[in-house]
Amino acid sequence: MTLQADARALAPDLVSLRRELHADPELGRHLIRTQRRVLDALSGLPLEITTGRALASVTAVLRGERPGPTVLLRGDMDALPLTEDTGLPYASRVPGAMHACGHDLHTAILVGAARLLSARRRELAGSVVFMFQPDEEGTDGGGAVPMLAEGLLHASGELPVAAYALHVSSNRLPFGVFATRPGTGSAASDGLTVTVHGRGGHGASPHRAADPIPVLCEMVTALQTFVTRRFDIHDPVVLTVGIIQGGTKRNVIPDHAGFEATVRTFSRAARERVREGTATLFAGIAAAHGLTVDVDFHDGYPALVNDPAEAAFAASTVTDLFGAERFVRTPTPTPGAEDMAFVMEQVPGAFLMLGACPPDRDWATVPQNHSAQAVFDDAVLPDGAALLAELALRRLRSAQA
CATH class of the missing domain: 3.40.630.10 (Zn peptidases)
Incomplete structure (x- = not known):
C-alpha cells in the first residue's frame, strides 16, 4: 500500500x-x-x-x-x-x-x-x-x-x-x-511592562503632587509615533497596549501607574531596536515631567x-x-x-x-x-x-x- x-x-x-x-x-x-x-x-x-x-x-x-x-x-x-x-x-x-x-x-x-x-x-x-x-x-x-x-x-x-x-x-x-x-x-512575541513613579496627592491640588497618569498616557501615545516613524514598513513592528492600571479613586492622585503591552517584531534587528528605543523614550518622557520610570522588556518567543x-x-x-x-x-x-x-x-x-x-x-x-x-x-x-x-x-x- x-x-x-x-x-x-x-x-x-x-x-x-x-x-x-x-x-x-x-x-x-x-x-x-x-x-x-x-x-x-x-x-x-x-x-x-x-x-x-x-x-x-x-x-x-x-x-x-x-x-x-x-x-x-x-x-x-x-x-x-x-x-x-x-x-x-x-x-x-x-x-x-x-x-x-x-x-x-x-x-x-x-x-x-x-x-x-x-x-x-x-x-x-x-x-x-x-x-x-x-x-x-x-x-x-x-x-x-x-x-x-x-x-x-x-x-x-x-x-x-x-x-x-x-x-x-x-x-x-x-x-x-x-x-x-x-x-x-511568524513574529517574535515579547512583553513590555512600564511603571511610572510619581508622588500622590489630592486631585484638587495636582500642583502639589507629581501625577503619573498623564505621563503614562503620553507614553502610550508616543509609542505609536515611535513605531510609525522609527521602523521600516517592510520590517514592521506591531505594538498593542492591553493593560493600563493606575489610581484607586477619582479624586486621588496615585503614587504610580503602569501599562503592559505586547510587542511583535519580524527580525532580530527590529526586536533589539524596540528593546533599546522604548527604554530611552520612556526615560526621556518621565524626566521631562520630573518623574521616574521602570521599563521591563521581557523576551517571549523569537x-x-x-x-x-x-x-x-x-x-x-x-x-x-x-x-x-x-x-x-x-x-x-x-x-x-x-x-x-x-x-x-x-x-x-x-x-x-x-x-x-x-x-x-x-x-x-x-x-x-x-x-x-x-x-x-x-x-x-x-x-x-x-x-x-x-x-x-x-x-x-x-x-x-
Missing part, C-alpha cells in the same frame, strides 16, 4: 484519539492525561521513549535499519483557557479549557506519522525524533525551551539535520490546503524563520504527494507567535499551515483559531500524518544521495 493509503487506513484511530483529547483538554506544561494517551497510542511501536522531568512531554526516537542522520517532527499538545461554545458531541468536558487552536489534531497527526514511519523502518537510513510538546501556548512560559534543556535535540545521539511541524487553521486556508514560505514565518531550502523542499513534497492545487505560498509572515521557533533557531526546518475548516463552511468567515467557537475537520488527519512521514522519509533519503 502507498503511504497515503496507509494513512487513510489509520484515520479511524486518529479521529478517535483526537476526539478523546478534544473532550479532555489540559493546560500548560503538566498534561498528565494527555501524555498518558500519547504513550498508549505509541505502545508497541519500535520507539525509544523518554518523558520530560520539568513537563509532561514525550520524546520518541525511531531508528532506521540503516545508519544516517536525524530528522525531527513536532506536534504540540496543550489547550487554551477558554470555555468551548461549539456544540460538538465531543466538546470539552473541562470548564475553562478547550482545544481552540487545533493542538489535539497536531498530537493525533504526529502519532499517525510515528505509526506510518515505524511500518517503514526498513526504508529509513537514519533516525526520526517525534517531539510531543506541552505548553506551546505559553501558559507556564512555553514548553520548547525546557524540552531543549532536557536534551531533545540529542535524543538520537546527534543534532537533527532538519525539523518539520505543521499547524491546522480554521479560517486562514481552504480545507486541505498546505502553506509555507521561506524566511520569517521569530520563527523557515530555512529557504527546507521550505522549498516541503512545498515540493506537498505538490508531489497531493497535487499542485493543495499548496500555496504564504505571502507574508503572520504576527502570531510560535515556540517551534526555539527549535528552528538551532535546526533548519519548515513550518507549514494546513487548512482544516469543514468544507461545507466558508473558511474566510468562520471563527478563527483561539475562538471558543473554532471548529476543525478531522478529515485532515490522514493527510497531515502522511505529509510529516513523507518529509522524514525524503529528507533522510536525500541525505544519502
Whole structure:
C-alpha cells in the first residue's frame, strides 16, 4: 500500500484519539492525561521513549535499519483557557479549557506519522525524533525551551539535520490546503511592562503632587509615533497596549501607574531596536515631567524563520504527494507567535499551515483559531500524518544521495 493509503487506513484511530483529547483538554506544561494517551497510542511501536522531568512531554526516537542522520517532527499538545461554545458531541468536558487552536489534531497527526514511519523502518537510513510538546501556548512560559534543556535535540545521539511541524487553521486556508514560505514565518512575541513613579496627592491640588497618569498616557501615545516613524514598513513592528492600571479613586492622585503591552517584531534587528528605543523614550518622557520610570522588556518567543531550502523542499513534497492545487505560498509572515521557533533557531526546518475548516463552511468567515467557537475537520488527519512521514522519509533519503 502507498503511504497515503496507509494513512487513510489509520484515520479511524486518529479521529478517535483526537476526539478523546478534544473532550479532555489540559493546560500548560503538566498534561498528565494527555501524555498518558500519547504513550498508549505509541505502545508497541519500535520507539525509544523518554518523558520530560520539568513537563509532561514525550520524546520518541525511531531508528532506521540503516545508519544516517536525524530528522525531527513536532506536534504540540496543550489547550487554551477558554470555555468551548461549539456544540460538538465531543466538546470539552473541562470548564475553562478547550482545544481552540487545533493542538489535539497536531498530537493525533504526529502519532499517525510515528505509526506510518515505524511500518517503514526498513526504508529509513537514519533516525526520526517525534517531539510531543506541552505548553506551546505559553501558559507556564512555553514548553520548547525546557524540552531543549532536557536534551531533545540529542535524543538520537546527534543534532537533527532538519525539523518539520505543521499547524491546522480554521479560517486562514481552504480545507486541505498546505502553506509555507521561506524566511520569517511568524513574529517574535515579547512583553513590555512600564511603571511610572510619581508622588500622590489630592486631585484638587495636582500642583502639589507629581501625577503619573498623564505621563503614562503620553507614553502610550508616543509609542505609536515611535513605531510609525522609527521602523521600516517592510520590517514592521506591531505594538498593542492591553493593560493600563493606575489610581484607586477619582479624586486621588496615585503614587504610580503602569501599562503592559505586547510587542511583535519580524527580525532580530527590529526586536533589539524596540528593546533599546522604548527604554530611552520612556526615560526621556518621565524626566521631562520630573518623574521616574521602570521599563521591563521581557523576551517571549523569537521569530520563527523557515530555512529557504527546507521550505522549498516541503512545498515540493506537498505538490508531489497531493497535487499542485493543495499548496500555496504564504505571502507574508503572520504576527502570531510560535515556540517551534526555539527549535528552528538551532535546526533548519519548515513550518507549514494546513487548512482544516469543514468544507461545507466558508473558511474566510468562520471563527478563527483561539475562538471558543473554532471548529476543525478531522478529515485532515490522514493527510497531515502522511505529509510529516513523507518529509522524514525524503529528507533522510536525500541525505544519502
